[in-house]
Amino acid sequence: MKLHLRDTAGYDDALQRLSDRGDDDLDAVAPVVQAILHAVRTRGDEALREYADLYDGGAPATMEHGPEALAAAVAQVEPGLVAVLRTAAERIRAYHQRQCDVDVRYTDGDGVSLGWRLRPIARAGVYAPGGKARYPSSVLMSAVPAAVAGVREVIVATPRPTPEILAAAHIAGVSRVFDVGGAQAIAAMAYGTATVPRVDKIVGPGNLYVACAKKLVFGRVAIDGIAGPSEILVVADDGADPEVVAADLLSQAEHDEAAYPLLVTTSAEAAHRALAALEAQLATLPRRGIAEVSVREHGHVFVAGDLDEAARVVSLLASEHLALLVRDPESMLRAVGAAGAAFLGDFTPEAAGDYLAGPSHVLPTGGAVRFSSPLGVHDFVVRTSVIRYDRASLERHAPAITAFARAEGLEAHARAVEVRLRDRPLV
Secondary structure (H helix, E strand, O other): OEEEEOOOOOHHHHHHHHHOOOOOOOOOOHHHHHHHHHHHHHHOHHHHHHHHHHHOOOOOOOOEEOHHHHHHHHOOOOHHHHHHHHHHHHHHHHHHHOOOOOOEEEEOOOOOEEEEEEEEOOEEEEEOOOOOOOOHHHHHHHHHHHHHHOOOEEEEEEOOOOHHHHHHHHHHOOOEEEEOOHHHHHHHHHHOOOOOOOOOEEEOOOOHHHHHHHHHHEOOEEEOOOOOOOEEEEEEOOOOOHHHHHHHHHHHHOOOOOOEEEEEEOOHHHHHHHHHHHHHHHHOOOOHHHHHHHHHHHOEEEEOOOHHHHHHHHHHHOOOEEEEEOOOHHHHHHHOOOOOEEEEOOOOOHHHHHHOOOOOOOOOOOOHHHOOOOOOHHHHEEEEEEEEOOHHHHHHHHHHHHHHHHHOOOHHHHHHHHHHHOOOOOO
């Protein structure tokens, strides 16, 4: 990991470069992705089968797994894991039920009735990656909030779904799973094919091609965001356990070679202790090959000197995961700005958030937490503004409305007000 000391050359430059890490260049894959989107949009299932032959080792015998297949998959999974999946789903459901909002109506001082009506989207599509690892947890973390929101149908697209993925889908309330991956899966859910239905919103992480596809279909459908490599920012004071610091950093480094393990500490001595512990743990890690690339190429340590400077660094980096291994994590959290999910204190590993705590682990990356939020019920609900005037309230507002309309040169707008207020017989 690269070490940066406060008040030395390169410290601020390194911070600035990392704060711009969300500017991943999708241009390199865009031509390929655009061709895939066009092919699926125009040729549907035929194109999906061709891309399965090209990228996934052959087209599946069965592209669609319905409710019966999902239920049957539960019996193929080790019972202990099924129990864990059910427990996780219950905790995710309980957390997200607290996010549910209600319709609102009120009458203001001018007699105008205002408010909003909430409704869930009709169909949501979850993308579950199928590359270096399979994540049934991501199926739960994406599909359960959708179900809590009241989405009528939730589907999952993933290449070569395992029994664990299918079982998680069943437990989460998913209706169908489609054996299709990559940019072609995003295209299928965005445009619809004879087999894969068109959805209203696509959520879930994926590789560069998936991210590019989501960006390009946005507007045709809604998306949760454009996910980049996973990242964790650990803040450690001089009392933090270096073994815990190292373990938290590696918990994200093992995801992907492109992951960002970042450390901010208040002393050089604490930094060196953590780095020594990291090297020792890395030596015995089963996914060492992946984690080592992440640590060497994307790992950074900032020796901030004090917690005020650490808070500034945290706010600037706006990380997906923020682990606060400091004496007073609550105060530290109040001092920092954007973060996707905050893990407070020595006994709160990021892994708890990945699997069992309750909040969805689908989080913005690349600094996007500055303007977006973790996946939740709000992602699957849309609002309709509700407005109602009576004659008296319209008479009060008519002069202002017509003046505004005529100032903008929109005479028909003004007349639409005045025609309602003309003398006419009661009906």
